[in-house]
Amino acid sequence: MSVTVVVGNPKPASRTLTAATLVAQALRPDSAPAVIDLVTLGPGLLSWGDPAVGEAARTVAESELVVFASPTFKATYTGLLKLFLEQFDGGTGLAGVVAVPLMLGAGPAHALAPDLLLKPVLVEIGATAALPGLYLTDRTFHEDGAIAAYAERWRPVVDALTTKSLQSNTEKATNHA
Template sequence: MTVTVVVGNPKPASRTSTAATLVAKGLRPEAEPTVIDLVDFGAGLLGWGDPAVAAAARTVAESELVVFASPTFKATYTGLLKLFLEQFDGGTGLAGVLAVPVMLGAGPAHALAPDLLLKPVLVELGATTALPGLYLSDRTFADDGVIEGYSDRWRPVVRALTDAAKVADHA
């Protein structure tokens, strides 16, 4: 099982990274996720052909489960995440990837942002987004039980979908 976390927070080692990693581990506890912190790429995200960005995009495209995470910024996901998502071809760039949109915010005003804003972009890029997006409080996610509840509810679905994808790949 290949699990990747893509973090679109402009601050390195952010709460977004911590929360997304907890989500990934909750959904597939047997797999250690690869964490791609987009802030590390700097100006490499602004053009085409940066080798580090291309390698990260390949890692994501070859993953079975990817948690795409962003803080809520101006009521949506960050431009940093948008720049990375531009690396993927529409319709096929994330084909075969089970994607989970996760966003963090200070309050419930933007609780639908993962489903209304981030999920449609992931679908447009070809990802499977069978799980609902997850919105977390940036102050309480580590202790409020939301990640655990989400993981317990959706872990069997993730397992079934990724196992089915493996069977289809070998058919």
């Protein structure tokens, strides 16, 4: 199974990256996630046709599970993540991808942001966002148990969704042979 982490924090190697990687590993402990730290793509996100951005978009579109992560900025996800999400066609760009919206913040004031703000965009570009979004407190996520509790509750759903995807792809390959 291919798992990818997409991080929209303007700081490289951020706590958001750490949290997203932990979530991906907890949901799919059998797969090491590919990591796309969007800040490393720099100005390439501002125009169409950048090869590094195109490769990152292909990696995401070909993944079965993607954790989309952002710190909470002005009560929503970052413009950096928005720029990257613009690379995908509406309705089909992330078809076949199980997406997990993840946001971090200083306190509980924006706990609904992953579901209210990030999840609808992921659905709009074709992702399957069957899991609820996850909001983590940026200073306590290492020790508060929220990631483990989320993974324990939602790993069976991820397994079912991605197993179905694997079976569907196998059937398609068999039918074309």
